[in-house]
Amino acid sequence: MDEVTKIFGSVVFNDDRMRERLPAETYEALQRTIKSGKTLDLSVANPVAAAMKDWALEMGATHFTHWFQPLTGITAEKHDGFITPSKNGRVIMEFSGKELIKGESDASSFPSGGIRATFEARGYTAWDPTSPAFVKEGTLCIPTAFCSYGGEALDKKTPLLRSMQVVSRHALRVVKAMGMENVNRVITTVGPEQEYFLVDKKLYEKRPDLIFCGRTLFGTKPPKGQELEDHYFGVIKPRVAAYMKDLDHELWKLGILSKTKHNEAAPAQHELAPIFTTTNIATDHNQLTMEIMKKVADKHGMVCILHEKPFAGVNGSGKHNNWSLSTDTGVNLLEPGKTPSENIQFLLFLSAVIKAVDEHQDLLRISVASAGNDHRLGAAEAPPAIVSMYLGDELTEILNAVARGEHYTEHELTKMGMGAKILPQFSKDNSDRNRTSPFAFTGNKFEFRMLGSSASIADANVAINTGVAHVLREFADALEASEDKVNTAKELIRSVVNNHSRIIFNGDGYSKEWEKEAEKRGLLNLRSTVDAIELFESEKNVALFVRNHVFNETEVHSRCEIMLENYSKILHIEALTMLEMVRCSIIPAISDYIGSLSGNIKALRDVAPDAPCVGQLKTVNKLAKLLDEIYLGVKVLDTAVSLAEKGDSELTKARAYREQVFSAMEALRYSVDSAEALCDARAWPFPKYSELLFGI
Numbered sequence: 001m002d003e004v005t006k007i008f009g010s011v012v013f014n015d016d017r018m019r020e021r022l023p024a025e026t027y028e029a030l031q032r033t034i035k036s037g038k039t040l041d042l043s044v045a046n047p048v049a050a051a052m053k054d055w056a057l058e059m060g061a062t063h064f065t066h067w068f069q070p071l072t073g074i075t076a077e078k079h080d081g082f083i084t085p086s087k088n089g090r091v092i093m094e095f096s097g098k099e100l101i102k103g104e105s106d107a108s109s110f111p112s113g114g115i116r117a118t119f120e121a122r123g124y125t126a127w128d129p130t131s132p133a134f135v136k137e138g139t140l141c142i143p144t145a146f147c148s149y150g151g152e153a154l155d156k157k158t159p160l161l162r163s164m165q166v167v168s169r170h171a172l173r174v175v176k177a178m179g180m181e182n183v184n185r186v187i188t189t190v191g192p193e194q195e196y197f198l199v200d201k202k203l204y205e206k207r208p209d210l211i212f213c214g215r216t217l218f219g220t221k222p223p224k225g226q227e228l229e230d231h232y233f234g235v236i237k238p239r240v241a242a243y244m245k246d247l248d249h250e251l252w253k254l255g256i257l258s259k260t261k262h263n264e265a266a267p268a269q270h271e272l273a274p275i276f277t278t279t280n281i282a283t284d285h286n287q288l289t290m291e292i293m294k295k296v297a298d299k300h301g302m303v304c305i306l307h308e309k310p311f312a313g314v315n316g317s318g319k320h321n322n323w324s325l326s327t328d329t330g331v332n333l334l335e336p337g338k339t340p341s342e343n344i345q346f347l348l349f350l351s352a353v354i355k356a357v358d359e360h361q362d363l364l365r366i367s368v369a370s371a372g373n374d375h376r377l378g379a380a381e382a383p384p385a386i387v388s389m390y391l392g393d394e395l396t397e398i399l400n401a402v403a404r405g406e407h408y409t410e411h412e413l414t415k416m417g418m419g420a421k422i423l424p425q426f427s428k429d430n431s432d433r434n435r436t437s438p439f440a441f442t443g444n445k446f447e448f449r450m451l452g453s454s455a456s457i458a459d460a461n462v463a464i465n466t467g468v469a470h471v472l473r474e475f476a477d478a479l480e481a482s483e484d485k486v487n488t489a490k491e492l493i494r495s496v497v498n499n500h501s502r503i504i505f506n507g508d509g510y511s512k513e514w515e516k517e518a519e520k521r522g523l524l525n526l527r528s529t530v531d532a533i534e535l536f537e538s539e540k541n542v543a544l545f546v547r548n549h550v551f552n553e554t555e556v557h558s559r560c561e562i563m564l565e566n567y568s569k570i571l572h573i574e575a576l577t578m579l580e581m582v583r584c585s586i587i588p589a590i591s592d593y594i595g596s597l598s599g600n601i602k603a604l605r606d607v608a609p610d611a612p613c614v615g616q617l618k619t620v621n622k623l624a625k626l627l628d629e630i631y632l633g634v635k636v637l638d639t640a641v642s643l644a645e646k647g648d649s650e651l652t653k654a655r656a657y658r659e660q661v662f663s664a665m666e667a668l669r670y671s672v673d674s675a676e677a678l679c680d681a682r683a684w685p686f687p688k689y690s691e692l693l694f695g696i
């Protein structure tokens with residue numbers, strides 16, 4: 001066997017290992033659970049735990065952990081040894097079915113948005129058998145869901161699984177009504193493309209803003225940024241190539257289908273894309289990928305930065321969530337085939353997504369809202385904050401034809417002529433790409449492009465799945481009640497075209513005209529996280545989540561609180577970091593430089609009393625003025641933070657952070673960056689953008 005196939009999944013308790021190591025009837029029972037989505041039988045857990053433990057010990061593990069995804073957005077793990085005391089002061093290694101399926105955790109130390117008080121702290125973790133266990137650094141990691149004593153979800157996995165379940169249920173009803181046999185389940189699939197930056201560790205360690213906030217809070221633009229467009233797909237530097245190779249290796253061991261790697265638009269920016277898999281596993285794998293990215297970078301003397309906007313003036317990082325629906329028999333329900341106009345089932349699913357996106361623009365926007373992503377959305381580099389969909393001209397025409405009851409004939413695919421006979425001939429795709437659309441149909445899947453690079457993809461997928469499930473339920477109700485399914489399907493499509501076409505936009509999503517046009521169409525434009533989050537607990541959204549059993553009312557409110565609280569906390573940390581950097585390092589550096597320049601002028605005039613010193617004097621004056629501005633900026637920011645902290649609800653607090661603190665930070669940064677551009681680089685207290693971005 002070659003190297004890659006040998007190492008792939010080598011630290012995962014995957015299907016092969018289960019088949020090898022489990023008694024046949026246990027294996028079958030476990031598979032039934034995984035495939036049917038039904039609750040696991042307790043009698044199955046014991047032999048599974050024993051086999052898992054034996055395998056993990058062979059892999060060198062000494063501990064196990066229930067690996068879960070609390071609302072911090074990152075993963076959590078508490079390690080327990082397998083050791084159990086035995087006779088003569090010795091130990092044996094044990095792991096029971098009970099320990100596999102259920103863990104206890106202190107829920108009060110994780111964000112709960114008011115669900116948990118410290119004195120009623122119990123929380124549980126529960127095994128998710130659909131995502132395979134793996135060994136990481138001597139610990140058997142068991143993917144789990146996390147809930148409170150009262151059963152409320154306190155994590156990202158639980159609602160995701162609930163949303164996958166409800167989509168499956170109604171999509172299944174639709175395909176059955178449309179005459180598809182032998183289908184038992186419909187699965188949502190996701191392939192998340194991950195962007196990231198790499199910076200030299202030694203430089204990183206000198207930047208408190210990168211350390212505490214994950215992004216630079218100051219920094220003048222270097223003479224060269226990304227304007228030459230020479231980094232995107234450029235030759236990968238040896239140090240980065242070595243990192244990527246090592247990273248692939250580590251990810252493959254964990255069974256993560258890392259496939260594509262390349263340089264991205266900004267200097268020091270790169271991308272990794274895996275092959276798609278089921279949403280649940282894709283989410284777990286994306287969390288693991290982000291963790292491994294950081295660890296491997298450290299080994300290479302670098303730091304992997306996952307923040308949405310680490311550097312002003314060049315592109316930030318996002319995550320493209322490629323999403324589709326597929327039957328357990330392997331049929332992609334968003335595959336148009338050669339003649340989409342005749343593929344009513346495809347058009348029906350396409351219409352369901354269109355309706356869902358139009359009706360739940362707010363939820364999609366909220367699902368990607370974060371303090372970090374506020375720096376991207378709406379700027380001219382990432383999708384706008386307005387949610388719209390790209391279908392391409394041909395599909396749009398097909399839908400319109402169905403709505404008008406007209407026949408449509410697909411255009412012949414044109415052959416590509418490149419002028420040189422030696423080059424291969426191939427057919428052109430029937431639509432071009434559109435890079436500016438937040439929700440683009442890309443051949444046989446939708447690409448939701450608004451996600452921030454550091455986010456868990458769970459939130460976005462909960463929003464998409466729930467919205468789509470809600471529409472599919474309605475479609476299924478209509479189809480099941482109808483005699484003429486095809487005609488009913490066409491009517492459903494027609495009604496979507498007639499009522500939801502406003503969400504379709506095939507033009508340039510970055511343009512100012514689109515903003516105006518979108519407003520005319522009545523589309524939402526939620527500019528900031530705070531504007532967006534408020535809507536999460538609207539009556540419409542609570543009803544949607546409750547009806548589809550994705551969140552109960554308490555869970556909706558608690559998540560809303562946590563999102564707002566998180567936003568304020570991030571801005572709070574950023575503001576304090578800024579104040580410290582300015583007070584303790586930047587002000588002293590500027591003062592020193594002013595002092596040294598003034599000293600120079602004085603010294604020069606001692607020997608040449610008539611020396612004009614025009615340039616130096618101008619610089620001293622400019623810097624002195626900026627220094628005053630900076631002192632004032634510090635005061636304004638300090639006051640804004642104190643006022644914001646006094647807010648009497650999470651919403652008022654978050655609003656104050658957005659409105660007062662954020663703008664005070666921007667103003668202070670502006671003064672500091674102007675001063676940096678005038679100061680002696682040798683005396684500037686922090687590594688500059690040119691070093692950070694071009695240091696590798």
Ligand code: ADP
Nearest residue numbers: 189190191192273274275276322323324332445
């Ligand atoms: P690009 O977006 O650059 O064109 P690709 O189209 O090759 O790249 O795919 C981007 C991502 O979409 C990959 O992670 C790929 O595995 C994923 N993808 C492809 N098909 C599906 C699907 N049916 N469901 C979900 N993701 C998919």
Ligand code: MG
Nearest residue numbers: 193320322447
């Ligand atoms: Mg893509």
